Amino acid sequence: MVDDTRIKAHVRARYAGIARQKLAGKPSSCCAPSDVIPADLLTTKDALPDDIVNASLGCGTPLEIARVQPGETVLDLGSGGGLDCFYAAKRVGASGRVIGVDMTPEMLALARANAQKIGATNVEFRHGELENLPVDDNSVDVIISNCVVNLAPDKDRVFHEAFRVLKPGGRAAISDIVTRVPLPEILRANMTSWASCISGAIMERAYIEKMRAAGFVGVEKIAGGENRLAPVYSAKFIARKPG
Numbered sequence: 001m002v003d004d005t006r007i008k009a010h011v012r013a014r015y016a017g018i019a020r021q022k023l024a025g026k027p028s029s030c031c032a033p034s035d036v037i038p039a040d041l042l043t044t045k046d047a048l049p050d051d052i053v054n055a056s057l058g059c060g061t062p063l064e065i066a067r068v069q070p071g072e073t074v075l076d077l078g079s080g081g082g083l084d085c086f087y088a089a090k091r092v093g094a095s096g097r098v099i100g101v102d103m104t105p106e107m108l109a110l111a112r113a114n115a116q117k118i119g120a121t122n123v124e125f126r127h128g129e130l131e132n133l134p135v136d137d138n139s140v141d142v143i144i145s146n147c148v149v150n151l152a153p154d155k156d157r158v159f160h161e162a163f164r165v166l167k168p169g170g171r172a173a174i175s176d177i178v179t180r181v182p183l184p185e186i187l188r189a190n191m192t193s194w195a196s197c198i199s200g201a202i203m204e205r206a207y208i209e210k211m212r213a214a215g216f217v218g219v220e221k222i223a224g225g226e227n228r229l230a231p232v233y234s235a236k237f238i239a240r241k242p243g
């Protein structure tokens with residue numbers, strides 16, 4: 001059994017390295033191949049510079065299922081270089097706002113540099129952990145997250161925090177890596193594989209149960225796992241806090 005502090009240190013170091021590479025204009029990637037944001041989700045208004053789009057380290061498209069509306073407050077758990085935040089910012093408009101939270105200072109530096117580059121004024125990036133969100137109770141309309149919860153050792157705590165900050169009736173749209181079978185302990189102890197979004201992934205059923213245990217209702221898998229031969233896959237989930 002590997003302790004949570006060691007996992008976090010390893011994950012943080014991995015993403016700090018990736019952020020430094022990206023800040024230096026060099027290519028780098030982390031995880032399983034990501035979905036490209038589907039073209040029909042994007043409008044001309046959504047267009048962002050290639051280097052920001054390429055900074056995505058996600059494994060899906062939570063915004064596609066989040067149905068973000070003008071004026072809403074959106075929280076991105078594990079915002080990385082900020083791509084999903086910037087797309088969300090265009091959807092909430094000037095009357096809404098977007099908060100990205102990430103535990104890696106170098107990622108926050110990358111996200112803030114990207115925000116400055118595109119002149120995004122309704123987005124802010126906060127330093128913090130998913131297990132202890134620097135966000136007020138009942139203050140967020142929509143939570144999005146893209147390929148992050150799998151990296152957290154204490155997923156119960158993450159879902160509990162997500163539930164706390166959502167307004168009653170608020171919703172969550174999450175893309176993440178899950179598994180069809182329990183992963184062997186030897187793989188779960190491999191820190192490189194953990195930071196690559198594999199070893200921390202849990203079974204789809206357990207993922208849904210943890211969300212329900214935190215209080216979410218309407219928890220549903222929208223897509224993912226269609227290839228029954230793949231033991232580890234990306235899936236999209238929606239859920240809401242009872243109104």
Ligand SMILES: C[S@@+](CC[C@H](N)C(=O)[O-])C[C@H]1O[C@@H](n2cnc3c(N)ncnc32)[C@H](O)[C@@H]1O
Nearest residue numbers: 015056057058078079080102103104129130146
């Ligand atoms: C795979 S990247 C995904 C980044 C972003 N969501 C995207 O789609 O490009 C994971 C990000 O989550 C952050 N992260 C991992 N575990 C975290 C935790 N427990 N609390 C806050 N941030 C975390 C990492 O620093 C990294 O920026």
